[in-house]
Amino acid sequence: MLFGLNKKDTRFLIIVVLLTLFTPFLMQPFAETSPLAQFNGGYPDLMAKVAIFGIFAIGFNILFGLTGYLSFGHAAFLGVGSYAAVWMFKLLTLNVFPAVILAVIMSGLLALVIGWISLRRSGIYFSILTLAMAEMAYRLAYSVLTPITNGETGLQLRPHDPRVLDGPGAPQYPNLFGLELNDSYFLRLGDHVFTFNVGYYFCAAFAILAFYVSLRIFRSPFGLMLRAVKANQQRMNYTGLSPRPYTLAAFVISGMYAGLAGGLMAAMDPLAGAERMQWTVGGEVVIMTILGGAGTLMGPVLGAGTIKYLENIFSKINENVLHQWFAFLPDGLENMVVWLIAHFTGEGWALTLGLMFMLVVFFMPGGLVEGGRRIARLWRKRRHGGDGGADGDELHRPARSPHVAE
Amino acid sequence: MSRSRFTRRGVLKSGAVAGAGVALPTIFTAGSASAFTNEPTGATVTFGFNVPQSGPYADEGMDELRAQQLAVEHINGEGDGGMLNTFKSALDGSGVLGKKVVYVTGDTQTKSDAARASAKSMIEKDGAIMINGGSSSGVAVAVQSLCQEAGIIFMAGLTHSNDTTGKDRKANGFRHFFNAYMSGAALAPVLAKAYGTDRRAYHLTADYNWGWTQEESIRAATEALGWETVETVRTPLSTTDFSSYIAPVLNSGADVLILNHYGGNMVNSINQAVQFGLRDKVVNGKNFEIVVPLYSELMAEGAGEAIKGVYGSMNWNWQLDNPGTKAFVKSFGEKYGRPPSNSAHTCYVQTLLYADAVARAGSFNPCAVVEALEDFEFDGMGNGPTLYRGADHQCFKDVLVMKGNENPTNQFDILEIVELTPRAQVEYAPDHPMFAGGDLGKCNSGA
Numbered sequence: 001m002l003f004g005l006n007k008k009d010t011r012f013l014i015i016v017v018l019l020t021l022f023t024p025f026l027m028q029p030f031a032e033t034s035p036l037a038q039f040n041g042g043y044p045d046l047m048a049k050v051a052i053f054g055i056f057a058i059g060f061n062i063l064f065g066l067t068g069y070l071s072f073g074h075a076a077f078l079g080v081g082s083y084a085a086v087w088m089f090k091l092l093t094l095n096v097f098p099a100v101i102l103a104v105i106m107s108g109l110l111a112l113v114i115g116w117i118s119l120r121r122s123g124i125y126f127s128i129l130t131l132a133m134a135e136m137a138y139r140l141a142y143s144v145l146t147p148i149t150n151g152e153t154g155l156q157l158r159p160h161d162p163r164v165l166d167g168p169g170a171p172q173y174p175n176l177f178g179l180e181l182n183d184s185y186f187l188r189l190g191d192h193v194f195t196f197n198v199g200y201y202f203c204a205a206f207a208i209l210a211f212y213v214s215l216r217i218f219r220s221p222f223g224l225m226l227r228a229v230k231a232n233q234q235r236m237n238y239t240g241l242s243p244r245p246y247t248l249a250a251f252v253i254s255g256m257y258a259g260l261a262g263g264l265m266a267a268m269d270p271l272a273g274a275e276r277m278q279w280t281v282g283g284e285v286v287i288m289t290i291l292g293g294a295g296t297l298m299g300p301v302l303g304a305g306t307i308k309y310l311e312n313i314f315s316k317i318n319e320n321v322l323h324q325w326f327a328f329l330p331d332g333l334e335n336m337v338v339w340l341i342a343h344f345t346g347e348g349w350a351l352t353l354g355l356m357f358m359l360v361v362f363f364m365p366g367g368l369v370e371g372g373r374r375i376a377r378l379w380r381k382r383r384h385g386g387d388g389g390a391d392g393d394e395l396h397r398p399a400r401s402p403h404v405a406e
Numbered sequence: 407m408s409r410s411r412f413t414r415r416g417v418l419k420s421g422a423v424a425g426a427g428v429a430l431p432t433i434f435t436a437g438s439a440s441a442f443t444n445e446p447t448g449a450t451v452t453f454g455f456n457v458p459q460s461g462p463y464a465d466e467g468m469d470e471l472r473a474q475q476l477a478v479e480h481i482n483g484e485g486d487g488g489m490l491n492t493f494k495s496a497l498d499g500s501g502v503l504g505k506k507v508v509y510v511t512g513d514t515q516t517k518s519d520a521a522r523a524s525a526k527s528m529i530e531k532d533g534a535i536m537i538n539g540g541s542s543s544g545v546a547v548a549v550q551s552l553c554q555e556a557g558i559i560f561m562a563g564l565t566h567s568n569d570t571t572g573k574d575r576k577a578n579g580f581r582h583f584f585n586a587y588m589s590g591a592a593l594a595p596v597l598a599k600a601y602g603t604d605r606r607a608y609h610l611t612a613d614y615n616w617g618w619t620q621e622e623s624i625r626a627a628t629e630a631l632g633w634e635t636v637e638t639v640r641t642p643l644s645t646t647d648f649s650s651y652i653a654p655v656l657n658s659g660a661d662v663l664i665l666n667h668y669g670g671n672m673v674n675s676i677n678q679a680v681q682f683g684l685r686d687k688v689v690n691g692k693n694f695e696i697v698v699p700l701y702s703e704l705m706a707e708g709a710g711e712a713i714k715g716v717y718g719s720m721n722w723n724w725q726l727d728n729p730g731t732k733a734f735v736k737s738f739g740e741k742y743g744r745p746p747s748n749s750a751h752t753c754y755v756q757t758l759l760y761a762d763a764v765a766r767a768g769s770f771n772p773c774a775v776v777e778a779l780e781d782f783e784f785d786g787m788g789n790g791p792t793l794y795r796g797a798d799h800q801c802f803k804d805v806l807v808m809k810g811n812e813n814p815t816n817q818f819d820i821l822e823i824v825e826l827t828p829r830a831q832v833e834y835a836p837d838h839p840m841f842a843g844g845d846l847g848k849c850n851s852g853a
Contacts, residue, residue: 045526139642143613152544152614153569154518156551159847173555182555188432195530269526270555271548273518312527318511347459347513 009215016211016298020204023047024194031191038321039313044184044197046312048268050305051203052261055210057288057300059257062217063250064286065295068230069122072282073114073130076137077107077255079277081262083141083148086155086272089174093165094157096174096181096202100263107259108252110137115251119244122233134282141274154273174267176202181267199268206264207301210257215297217253226250258285287353291360293367302368310353317345442771443557443852444533451505451770453478453757454534456525456549457563459513462669463541465704466749470539470563471511472742473750477757478507480737488737489758492730492786496765503764514540518548525549529556535770536561536760539753543567543616550579557852559772561756564749566668566700568619571800572841577849578772580779580794582721582759582801583752584832586620587840589699589719590627592805592827596717601662601695603632608660610651610675612667613640620666622840624699628664636660641671648675652682661689664697672698673708680712701808703747706820713810713820720806722751722788725823730788745818755787759794773849791829797836799846805832 005013019026027050028042041047056078063069081103088099118129141149149155163170173180181199188194217223228236229243236243266272275281284307292303322338322345329337344352364370446452455474458467479485483499490497501507510532512524521540528534537553538561540546546565553560554576562570562581566589571581597605607628611621617640625635636658641651652675655663663684667675679685679696687694701718724735724745734754738746746754759779767774780796789803807825814820834841 040531043527043530045523045530049523143640143642146615152616153547153567153574154544156548156574159845186434188434269522269552271518271522271551273544273548275517275519278517312523315513315524316510316527316532346511347464350460 003212004216005219009219012297013212013215017208020051020208023050023200023204024196028192028194032193033191035325038317041309041313042195044182044195044200045268046308047195047197047200048203048264049308049312050301051200051207052264052268053285053288053304053308054301055203055207055264056258056261056285057292057304058207058210058214058297059254059261060285061254061289061294061296061300062214062226062257063254064289065300066218066223066226066230067247067250069119069247069251070127070286071118071130071251071254072127072279072286073118073132073134073137074254074258074285075277075279075282076114076134077111077258078262078265078281079137079141079272079274080110081107081259082266082272082276083155083262084259085263085266086157086270089157089163089266089270090155090161091164093163094171094174095165096176096267099174099267100206100260103259103263103266104256105259107262108256111252111255111259112248115248115255119247119251131279131282134277134279138274138277138279141277149272149274152274154271156271174270203264203268206260210260211297211301218297222246222249287357291357291367293369296367296369299367299369306356306368307353310349310356314345314349314352315347318342319346441851441853442773444529444535446505446533446535446770449505450508451502452528452532452534453507453509453760454512454525454528454532454537455509455539455753456512456514456521456528456537457539457753458516458541458545459511461516463516466541466564466702466747467514467539469704469747469750470541470753473738473746473754474509474538474757476738476741477754477761478509481507481758481761485741486737487733489730489734489755489787492733493758493762493784494786495758495762497758497762502761503768503770507761510534514545514549516542516545518544521545521549522552525552526556529553529558534558538756538760539563540565541749543570544614546570546581547574550574550576554578554847554850557772557850559760559775561760563753563756564702566620567616568623568840569615569844571798571844572619573843575798575844575846577776577799577846580756580759580799580801582756582794584719584721584803584805585800586616586623586699587834587838588805588832589620590623590625591832591834592719592807592825593624593697593699593717594627594631595827595831596807596825597628597662597697598631600717602692605633605662605692605695606636606660606690607633607662607664608636608655608658609638609664609666610648610655611638611640612671613642616668617666619840620699621664624664624666626840633662641667641675643671645671646674648678649682651675652679652684655679655684656682656687659689661692662695662697664699666699668700668702669705670708672705676709676712676716701821702749703818703821706810707817709810714812716810717824718808718821720748720808720821722748723806723808723821723823724751725819726788726806726826728788728790730786734788751788758787759784772851776849790826793829795836797846798841798844802829802833804829 024042028040030036030040084106085099085103088102092098114133118126171180179198184195184197225246233243288303288307289300293299319342326334326337457470458464480488480490482501510528514521525537536559540563543565546562550560560579568586609621611617665675684694696716698718701720735745763775763778764770767778779794782794785791792803794801805827808821809824811820811822
């Protein structure tokens with residue numbers, strides 16, 4: 001028992017912590033000189049994005065995975081978090097803590113308002129209401145509220161911002177008590193270069209915290225109530241329990257997660273643009289959660305990582321790169337192969353994502369996590385010998401419901 | 407076979423082989439390893455071309471990319487050299503400072519966030535030394551400030567808002583494209599000549615930063631002529647049906663409609679205005695007219711018949727008659743089978759200007775490059791004698807006033823050049839009220 005977790009969960013948490021700490025190695029598997037270096041993703045921006053969108057998706061999963069309420073409006077909270085953080089940078093200090101705290105508070109307040117209105121309905125009507133709210137927030141940020149949001153151009157730092165808490169010698173970039181978030185240390189091992197970035201570890205610390213809180217919520221009586229909402233809301237009503245306070249709490253918590261993600265995004269890259277509130281971003285987090293596995297703990301993070309990796313790495317494989325890869329083929333064939341593949345890379349990365357999403361939904365409705373589980377089961381079976389390997393008893397028992405952390 | 411050699415992170419690659427040996431692990435910071443961000447140490451130097459490859463301006467982005475590829479070829483001494491034959495440069499066709507130019511590309515999606523993410527990955531992962539491209543002012547401003555923070559030079563692509571070199575100007579950012587103020591200053595005299603000085607104008611303006619600065623600029627320029635502004639109406643960017651905005655124009659007593667729209671917005675609004683019969687109306691005893699202050703070839707193609715006889719302005723057009731334009735149009739046409747657009751031209755020129763500035767400075771250090779570009783005067787790039795003003799990093803050159811061709815002979819001459827407004831007429835002070843509030847700051851080399 002550690003931090004109020006049982007043994008299995010503690011082991012799970014430790015694995016997550018280790019994975020997070022060693023991300024700079026895990027995402028940079030290829031040597032700089034190898035032709036596969038194209039697929040390296042271990043640079044600060046991408047690593048931090050995975051952590052940030054991981055937080056976003058973990059929070060979204062508390063609402064969607066547990067209560068089944070599908071919100072398309074979470075982009076609004078992400079955006080509000082970013083704006084709040086940048087305003088703190090402009091007015092108070094470039095230290096990231098006040099910014100992140102205000103981001104969480106502001107998005108929590110907005111979530112309270114939007115949730116209070118939207119949760120009067122459920123199912124598709126709830127989804128549409130949240131979508132409408134987010135679209136409204138986007139329009140407001142894009143033009144109506146330009147004095148606050150700086151409209152299309154986005155809110156950014158300027159040299160003559162007041163920053164009342166910062167002295168004359170203070171750093172000019174978002175920092176952690178003087179340690180600037182864009183500082184990096186590099187480790188060179190032979191041909192490998194690994195990047196350790198202050199900002200990434202800052203985001204990673206929050207991601208671990210977010211993960212831990214989510215783990216506790218999943219295991220808590222409160223989490224059980226949320227699951228009850230998903231399982232059968234009517235039955236819950238008949239037993240005399242009102243689901244509203246529970247769903248509203250879940251909505252606000254997931255809104256605050258989104259605000260935290262927004263604040264961290266602003267800390268990594270001090271600019272808040274209205275696009276962050278567009279419904280496509282709200283849709284993206286839905287896809288992340290479902291792709292990874294809704295209702296599981298690890299799924300949303302996996303989904304977020306997969307999508308961000310595809311978006312940043314696949315979109316850069318342009319025709320020139322392909323021509324280089326397939327240069328060994330005869331010219332005509334080379335052009336044909338490149339033409340074919342080019343539709344799935346470069347600007348066509350979204351097509352690859354779409355195909356992958358379809359395959360996952362068709363064949364692994366539980367998302368990537370289910371895929372991993374299946375492989376693990378297969379492997380376990382094989383190790384126990386024979387393909388009918390399960391001991392006879394196993395076949396006559398109801399299937400064990402999988403541990404939610406797996 | 408393969409069209410160009412393409413390496414990632416030539417910097418670290420060669421550094422790793424030369425510097426650290428094979429086995430010894432070393433820890434270092436960015437500052438200690440090089441004198442400035444992404445200092446090229448290998449045989450190549452990497453440019454980052456950040457253009458919209460998806461979203462509303464994808465066509466413009468593809469055209470920019472074509473021009474950028476062409477520029478890289480010419481710098482590396484391949485192809486016919488294009489404008490390097492007409493522009494007196496320090497480049498000798500062997501790359502830049504003896505290093506062959508390679509490039510990486512990214513998709514801005516015409517969204518500030520996506521554009522910054524792809525610029526960041528070019529800088530952090532691929533070791534790009536310069537970022538060029540883009541097709542919207544919001545993106546240009548966002549990427550420009552990112553480059554300032556990272557210590558990279560930003561050579562803006564198509565961006566027309568006054569803010570890019572006005573209140574959002576940055577020491578590491580340079581704009582070759584013209585701006586809304588220049589459009590107003592160039593258009594106004596032509597409009598006065600064609601339509602008289604006692605017109606009543608009605609503005610429909612795309613409701614975001616660029617639209618507002620253009621409305622402000624055009625309004626100021628036309629009011630100085632004696633025109634009256636009847637009404638300015640903001641239309642949301644996502645509008646596709648403008649009929650509810652156009653109907654009130656008929657009863658407003660206005661006799662000119664000014665469309666501060668770009669891209670798809672403009673194609674829809676002008677077509678609907680023409681369908682409403684605006685151009686057949688006679689108001690106040692004068693023919694009703696429509697003006698589109700910022701034109702692009704791709705927009706003109708989309709608008710079709712509706713733009714015949716409509717005035718607008720452009721940064722450059724392939725029909726110009728000067729050696730630089732001819733050389734560029736020839737090599738672009740031979741390679742891609744079509745004339746370049748004005749956004750393609752600006753990206754091509756910006757890439758060459760950057761390479762030339764490095765060659766003249768003798769260093770890739772951003773601060774040396776900034777110094778080389780500031781107050782640089784050049785010619786032979788298709789716009790006549792041009793100045794890169796040091797005070798705000800804006801290029802000053804002649805501006806083209808265009809008109810929809812009444813009798814186009816093919817899909818590429820839908821627009822015709824009416825007048826070449828001389829540079830002196832579009833110049834303004836760096837602290838002009840429409841550009842005030844900006845601060846270049848100090849150049850950042852990332853060291």
